[in-house]
Amino acid sequence: MKLSLAATLALVAAPVLASEGEYMPPVTHDATKAECSECHMAYPAGFLPQRSWTAIMTTLDDHFGENATLDEVSRAEIEAYLVQNAADAGGRSSGLLYRVSPDETPLRISEMPWFRSEHDGEVSSRRLQKAGSMSNCAACHRGADRGIFED
Amino acid sequence: MKHTLILLTALMAQPVLAQDTSPQALIEQYSAAAGAAASPENGQALFMATHSGGKPDTPSCTTCHSADPTKGGQARTGKPIDPLSPTANPERFTDTKFVEKWFGRNCNSVLGRDCSAQEKADIIAWLVSL
Numbered sequence: 001m002k003l004s005l006a007a008t009l010a011l012v013a014a015p016v017l018a019s020e021g022e023y024m025p026p027v028t029h030d031a032t033k034a035e036c037s038e039c040h041m042a043y044p045a046g047f048l049p050q051r052s053w054t055a056i057m058t059t060l061d062d063h064f065g066e067n068a069t070l071d072e073v074s075r076a077e078i079e080a081y082l083v084q085n086a087a088d089a090g091g092r093s094s095g096l097l098y099r100v101s102p103d104e105t106p107l108r109i110s111e112m113p114w115f116r117s118e119h120d121g122e123v124s125s126r127r128l129q130k131a132g133s134m135s136n137c138a139a140c141h142r143g144a145d146r147g148i149f150e151d
Numbered sequence: 152m153k154h155t156l157i158l159l160t161a162l163m164a165q166p167v168l169a170q171d172t173s174p175q176a177l178i179e180q181y182s183a184a185a186g187a188a189a190s191p192e193n194g195q196a197l198f199m200a201t202h203s204g205g206k207p208d209t210p211s212c213t214t215c216h217s218a219d220p221t222k223g224g225q226a227r228t229g230k231p232i233d234p235l236s237p238t239a240n241p242e243r244f245t246d247t248k249f250v251e252k253w254f255g256r257n258c259n260s261v262l263g264r265d266c267s268a269q270e271k272a273d274i275i276a277w278l279v280s281l
Binding site for chain 1: 206207209226227229230252255256259260
């Protein structure tokens with residue numbers, strides 16, 4: 001009984017991802033929304049595991065080739081929010097971590113195996129050129145800010 | 152108690168700029184700290200130059216703000232950036248914390264170091280002269 005409850009909870013808690021990834025809860029934390037949307041959309045926490053957010057939030061002085069440093073109070077608060085809502089928060093297992101081994105720390109959503117399998121071959125070079133970068137989710141997914149990633 | 156909390160959340164949900172300063176006040180403050188008058192010419196030179204001390208993908212302020220800061224620019228992610236010159240965009244240089252955060256980040260990305268008070272005064276003086 002106890003076990004099946006845990007299993008149900010795990011299912012409910014898991015981000016919807018079998019038709020997976022069509023919806024990913026958007027960032028609801030004010031500081032994260034403000035500080036992480038200045039150069040690109042604020043990526044939903046559920047797309048990366050906890051260790052990835054920790055790595056990103058402790059290397060902001062060299063953030064994908066830019067300096068994105070924050071004051072320590074905001075930095076710590078944002079890291080806590082992202083870690084609490086990560087793909088594997090609370091020991092959850094997520095389909096998004098498919099083929100990511102536990103000793104790997106992906107820094108890009110756009111390089112995770114699930115992402116590659118959804119996008120490689122699906123995106124025309126013209127569309128990518130227009131978007132500028134695979135990191136520019138909102139260029140192709142107009143509902144991205146609301147968490148909607150279906151075509 | 153609960154009410155205060157709701158109010159606080161409502162306030163925080165809207166990231167409004169603090170509007171605690173002005174371009175002129177910042178120029179005065181930075182030149183006072185530097186002990187010399189601001190030079191728009193030096194500001195322009197610094198802004199337009201290609202530097203080599205910073206990160207390889209961001210050799211110049213113009214990389215993102217374009218060579219005409221009365222027009223918009225573009226971040227490396229494709230996200231548009233509003234004009235940097237207060238002549239074209241009155242919201243610029245009106246929030247001390249925001250200005251300091253971005254001078255901190257961008258000077259380090261482009262020059263590999265912080266900008267001095269003199270350099271900040273020079274750059275703002277040039278931007279308001281456009």
